[in-house]
Amino acid sequence: MVEIRDGKKVLITPISAEDLKDIHIGDIIYLDGSLTTCRDVAHRRVVEEGREIPVDVRNNAILHAGPIIRPLPDDKFEMVSVGPTTSMRMEKFEYEFVKTTGVRVIVGKGGMKENTANACKDFGCIHCVIPAGNAVVAAVCVEEIVRAEWRDLGMPETLWNCRVKEFGPLIVSIDAEGRNYFEEKKIEYNRRKDEQVEKISAQVGFIK
Amino acid sequence: MANEAQVRKMTDMMAKFVGYTGKKLPDDVIVKLEELRDKEDSPLAKVIYDTMFRNQELAVKLDRPSCQDTGVLQFWVKCGTGFPLINELESLLKEAVVQATFATPLRHNSVETFDEYNTGKNVGKGTPTVWWDIVPNWDGCEIYTYMAGGGCTLPGNATVLMPGEGYEGVTKFVLDRMTSYGLNACPPLLVGVGVATSVETAALLSKKALMRPIGSHNENERAAKMEKLLEDGINAIGLGPQGMGGKYSVMGVHIENTARHPSAIGVAVNVGCWSHRRGHIIFDRDLNYTITTHSGCVL
Numbered sequence: 416m417v418e419i420r421d422g423k424k425v426l427i428t429p430i431s432a433e434d435l436k437d438i439h440i441g442d443i444i445y446l447d448g449s450l451t452t453c454r455d456v457a458h459r460r461v462v463e464e465g466r467e468i469p470v471d472v473r474n475n476a477i478l479h480a481g482p483i484i485r486p487l488p489d490d491k492f493e494m495v496s497v498g499p500t501t502s503m504r505m506e507k508f509e510y511e512f513v514k515t516t517g518v519r520v521i522v523g524k525g526g527m528k529e530n531t532a533n534a535c536k537d538f539g540c541i542h543c544v545i546p547a548g549n550a551v552v553a554a555v556c557v558e559e560i561v562r563a564e565w566r567d568l569g570m571p572e573t574l575w576n577c578r579v580k581e582f583g584p585l586i587v588s589i590d591a592e593g594r595n596y597f598e599e600k601k602i603e604y605n606r607r608k609d610e611q612v613e614k615i616s617a618q619v620g621f622i623k
Numbered sequence: 624m625a626n627e628a629q630v631r632k633m634t635d636m637m638a639k640f641v642g643y644t645g646k647k648l649p650d651d652v653i654v655k656l657e658e659l660r661d662k663e664d665s666p667l668a669k670v671i672y673d674t675m676f677r678n679q680e681l682a683v684k685l686d687r688p689s690c691q692d693t694g695v696l697q698f699w700v701k702c703g704t705g706f707p708l709i710n711e712l713e714s715l716l717k718e719a720v721v722q723a724t725f726a727t728p729l730r731h732n733s734v735e736t737f738d739e740y741n742t743g744k745n746v747g748k749g750t751p752t753v754w755w756d757i758v759p760n761w762d763g764c765e766i767y768t769y770m771a772g773g774g775c776t777l778p779g780n781a782t783v784l785m786p787g788e789g790y791e792g793v794t795k796f797v798l799d800r801m802t803s804y805g806l807n808a809c810p811p812l813l814v815g816v817g818v819a820t821s822v823e824t825a826a827l828l829s830k831k832a833l834m835r836p837i838g839s840h841n842e843n844e845r846a847a848k849m850e851k852l853l854e855d856g857i858n859a860i861g862l863g864p865q866g867m868g869g870k871y872s873v874m875g876v877h878i879e880n881t882a883r884h885p886s887a888i889g890v891a892v893n894v895g896c897w898s899h900r901r902g903h904i905i906f907d908r909d910l911n912y913t914i915t916t917h918s919g920c921v922l
Contacts, residue, residue: 443670483691483730495728496691501774501807524774525807525866546671546865547774547809548898549678550691569741570731584670586867597806600868604802604860611856612795619790619849 418447425581429474430519432539438587440596444543445583446520449475449561452482452575454500456568458508461515469564470576472518479505479523481571483550484560494557494577496550499524502531502542510534526588526597536593543585556582630711633910636922637719640914641696641768642727644902645688648679649916651837652813652899655874659811659864668869675864675897690898693729694770696720696751699834703761707908712764713753720744720751732773754827762908767834770900775812778804781822781829781891790849793818793890794856797876800892801857806866809896813837813874814857817891818846819881825889832877833895834903841878850876864897874899 416427417434426434428448438444451470460466482497502523505512509527512518513534521531521540524547531542545553562576588596648656660672682689698716702709723729724745733747734740745751778800784792797816805812817828840847853876863869874897883889895901903916914920 441667443667481691481730483688483693483728485728496688496730498691500692501777503807524809544865544867546674548690548896549674551681551685551687551689552674552678554687554691555681555685569743571741584674586667586670586865597866600866601802601806604806604862607860608798608802611859612791612798615794615798615849615852615856616791618852619794619845621845622786622789 423581426520428476430476431474432591435519435539435541435591438541438590440587440590440594442587443584444587445581446476446522446585447580447582448578450522450577450579450582451475451477452480452497452573452577453477454479454481454572455504456572457565457574458505458512460565462508462511468516468574470562470574472516474517474519476520476522477518479521482554482575484570484575492560492563492575494554494560494575497554497557498550499545499547501525502527506530513538513540522585526595526601528598532589532593532595535589535591539591541587541591542589543587545583545585553582556580626707629708629910630715633708633906634715634719634722636910636912637716637766638722638726639922640902640904640920641719641723642729643917643920644768644900645693645727645729645770646682646686647917647920648689648898649901650918651916652874653679655837656811656897659871659874662871663863663869665863665869667867668863671864671867688727688729690772690900691730692772692774693727693732694772694900695732696745697769697771698751698753699767699769699831700753701756701758701765703758703763705760705762705908706764706906707762708764716751716753717746720746763906765905766903768902768904769834772896772898775808775894775896778808779826779891779893781826781889783822784888784890786886786888788888793888794853796890797853797892798856798860801860801862801872805872805894806862808894809898810862810864810866810872811874811897812872813895813899814853814876815893815895816853816876816878817880817889818878819889820883820887821889822891824881825891826893828879828881829891829893832879833893833899834901835877837875839877841880843880846878846880850878
């Protein structure tokens with residue numbers, strides 16, 4: 416579901432493909448509901464090992480992240496700090512991952528490539544970045560850690576299933592049409608880089 | 624017994640200092656980020672900078688690590704030969720990291736290679752990393768602490784260029800890395816460049832360069848000029864905060880150098896993210912301390 420709240424666009428889980436139709440790259444949105452941390456080894460388990468993901472992320476959101484957790488009594492946990500990790504590490508798994516799990520929103524850091532963009536287009540999904548290094552801003556949006564699965568992976572890699580409230584700001588980097596903010600930006604960046612290499616090279620001929 | 628008490632004292636102080644640096648950025652980084660924030664005008668860049676500053680405030684208020692990736696701890700030690708705890712220093716730093724891991728808390732970031740398990744304590748074979756400089760005829764000890772997060776560790780790269788490639792080759796090597804990996808490593812970045820004689824000498828210098836205060840310059844005039852050229856050049860690429868576009872990409876470029884073999888130019892690049900968690904503390908022989916990076920920090 417999509418709700419406009421105090422001028423903020425908030426996606427509320429469960430999310431349908433229809434909900435993502437009016438969301439485009441560069442938009443700023445927020446998330447309410449079910450968000451599960453999921454990174455390197457969990458992707459490998461789902462895609463390469465063919466294991467069933469023990470938290471149902473269908474129509475929900477995942478976060479490429481490894482948080483700092485404080486254990487509480489009665490098998491409960493507190494989210495101390497949580498922020499995104501480099502999404503590109505999951506790129507090789509993401510098409511199959513989205514296809515298998517039915518996840519609708521992937522939150523992470525930095526861009527992803529055509530594997531993910533194709534998944535977003537084919538299955539109705541978006542990739543967003545939450546400004547990284549802002550682990551306390553993100554942690555205070557976590558209302559509760561509901562479940563912890565695959566704990567054998569250790570603190571950073573466990574699937575921490577969270578209930579979140581206005582988790583964000585999330586900047587859309589791949590939309591459900593498959594447009595890719597970072598890849599479009601990279602063309603600009605590389606053009607300017609080539610200009611700068613030439614400009615600097617003209618001034619550093621120290622070996623004569 | 625006196626020595627044992629001193630070891631305990633220094634361990635506790637280093638554990639506290641490490642924890643503190645995970646919650647509050649050094650003064651020079653805050654000043655630079657404020658300067659860059661004020662110069663950006665796109666709405667997206669403004670939202671990102673606002674989030675960054677709100678986060679740093681919340682981290683102090685709630686007493687939590689400002690970034691969840693508290694890194695692998697690295698220590699650059701300059702230790703006088705007469706420092707009373709020189710023999711115990713490396714083991715006490717390891718103990719301080721274990722202590723900080725539970726007290727701060729820090730994320731568990733030490734995975735044993737080959738056996739591939741997380742030790743859960745942030746220490747393992749060779750971690751935390753400790754680099755030694757021995758200073759003859761001194762009884763003090765100077766320590767730089769650094770939390771090397773995963774995201775800003777990824778762009779690290781080193782190679783050996785042929786002299787024919789020259790400093791033009793160094794330029795291309797550094798700038799290529801900015802658009803391929805740098806934009807995902809949490810810009811605005813602090814960029815460290817090592818120019819030396821081989822991969823390992825260059826690599827070590829490229830990280831050491833990140834310990835220098837922002838705004839400092841290489842003492843060689845040409846190297847300082849190249850720092851400025853690279854800084855302006857990477858800024859002109861326009862990575863902006865988080866690599867999402869803006870007027871500035873970096874907090875600075877620091878070059879450290881040595882002489883080289885006539886046949887080779889060793890070059891390496893390392894980056895620090897905007898959340899550049901570097902600390903610097905100097906102890907005298909009685910463990911009186913001076914912290915140069917974080918004003919107001921009391922251990």
